[in-house]
Amino acid sequence: MNIGNEVIETLDELESFLTSVEDGGLGLTNVAGVAMATSNADGRPFVAVLDDKHQLLLGRWVSQDVYENGKDLVRTGPKRKKH
Template identity: 85%
Template sequence: MNIENDVIETLDQLERFLISVEDGGLGLTNVAGIAMATNNTDGRPFVAVLDDKHQLLLGRWISQDVYENGKEMVRTGPKRNKH
């Protein structure tokens, strides 16, 4: 599994990660969606960036708190400040 070892510990970190994916800042191509999931082996939660065939492009481990409280942010997207 292509999951980086950096752990997203807070909702602010999750929001920054989502924005960087949306803005193309991570250099990923063919991004079709973002989802939260748990590892089948040990149950650790992670956020997954998926392509149009639902294949994992990039994953980041997330804390249990982010997993429980960040689902709506992943579902609806981050709130961007309007200037």
């Protein structure tokens, strides 16, 4: 899996990650969606960036709290700050 060692510990960090994905700041192409998931190997939760074939492009480990409380944020997307 393409998951680094970093762990997203807070909902603010999750929102920043999602914003980076949306803005193209991570250099990913063919992004079709984002989902919360768990590793089949050890059950650790992570946020997954998926392509149009539902293949993992990039993932970040998340804390259990972020996994449990960040699902709506992943589903609806980050809130944009109004200027």
